[in-house]
Amino acid sequence: MNSQTQVESRGTTMEDLKKRKLEEASNGQISSSPEELKLLLDPLSKSQLVDLLSKLGSQYPSIAEEIKSVASADPVHRKLFVRGLAWNTTSETLCAAFRLHGEIEEGAVIVDKTTGKSRGYGFITYKHMESTQSALQAPSKLIDGRMAVCNLACEGLSGASTTPDQAQRKLYIGGLAPDVTSEVLLSFFGRHGEIEEGSVAYDKETNESRGFGFVTYKTVEAAKKAIDDPQKFLGGRSIIVKLADSHKGKMIQAQLSTAVVPIALPLAAGYPQQPGKPPASATPVAYTYPQAGATYPAYPGPPTGPAPYSSTAPAPYPSQPQMPYSSATVMKDPLGLPPTPTVGMGGYPYYFAKQ
Structure with a gap:
């Protein structure tokens, strides 16, 4: 074999190797190891990774199925919270309204354990994540005469109403x-x-x-x-x-304006009450000292004496100023009778001289 034949044979072999590598790459048989690919993908942003996987998934059905399987593995991406349900909406009618978006894995209206009546909300879990995304494109649905609204269950009650406007x-x-x-x-x-x-x-x-x-x-x-x-x-x-x-x-x-109502508090025992009949709720109040377990009775009020005259009969004599006996000049009664004593404020004796 001459040198020219050897070169042609070697050239043919190199072409075959290149074709084989291209075929392996087109069939997904990449020679790079997973560690090498991770090093290449790590610096990429989320948007770049999403674009890359979207292109690969649209070109290769096997990659698309793998993406769907991974995305649907966690039910948090497939579960919807539905609020605003009518009180007569059942689990069957709820599932019927959402079945048009795809196969439902689980769906139920939440009811009160005591009364057995609906609490006005429920949950829908789809089998595939794309069904959930389809339902979120039209979150409002008229069910049993009421407009119900859905959002991802992981977003909670305010998932559909967090917009600032x-x-x-x-x-x-x-x-x-x-x-x-x-x-x-x-x-x-x-x-x-x-x-x-x-x-x-x-x-x-x-x-x-x-x-x-x-x-x-x-x-x-x-x-x-x-x-x-x-x-x-x-x-x-x-x-x-x-x-x-x-x-x-x-x-x-x-x-707030109707919540504040004036309340008449009863006075404690030992203090003067207002004229009239005391309220029924007025009860003696015992004052306690800081010592543990020691309770003392209510302090008694000052002594009060009887009124000198009846409140309904007129006074038999004109009222006279009251003075202590020690400093008062007592006029003797024409009949020779002694002055009439009475008890005044603080228990001091006062005397009236009869005219």
Whole structure:
């Protein structure tokens, strides 16, 4: 074999090796070890990793299945919290409303353990994470006449209402007629814009309307249109439309103004009472000293003497100034009778001279 033949044979071998490596790379058989790949991926940001995995998943179905399996392994990414349910909504009707987004692994309405009645919320757990994401694209659903709202259960009660402008989007609707249902309410206010959440407030025991409700729009502009709309007439009545926060503030202020009630406290025993019959709750009060277990009776009041005359009969003689006997000049009675003693303030004797 001459030198030219050897070069051609070697060139053919190099081409075969290159083709083989390309085929292995296209088939996912990468020669790099996992440690080497981790070192390459570690400096990348989250957005870069998401873009990379998205491209690989769209090109290779096996990678897409692996991504779905890892993402759906933790149920925290597949569980929804649903609030605003009607009191008569059951677990079956709840699951039926959410089944259109995908296969449900578990779903139930939470009920009170004592009464067995619904508590107005429930949970839905999908089998796949993409079903959960699909349901979150349309979080509001009309179930049994009430607009229910869902969000990820890990976000808690405020997961769907954490936007800073929520106070400007939620309206209080008052003065509703008893026959106005949630469907009628949502239909009436839906002309101003898309509604995120809303329903008539119902009594838990009787399931009857309480005469008011709430509507939360998706935009502040829609809420302003509803407030400024002069046509506030629904169900044969003139209704009240205002921001829910302003109504809440007035309710709190009214409760505070009526919460302070003056109470007449009974005076302790040993002190003078007001004229009239003492209150029934007036009881003697014992004063205690710091010594443990030592209790002392109430201190007695000053002595009081009988009134010199009846309160209903006129005084037989004109009233005279009372003076202590030691310093008073006593006029002798014309008949020679001695002066009449009486007891005055502090127990000192006073004398009146008869005329």
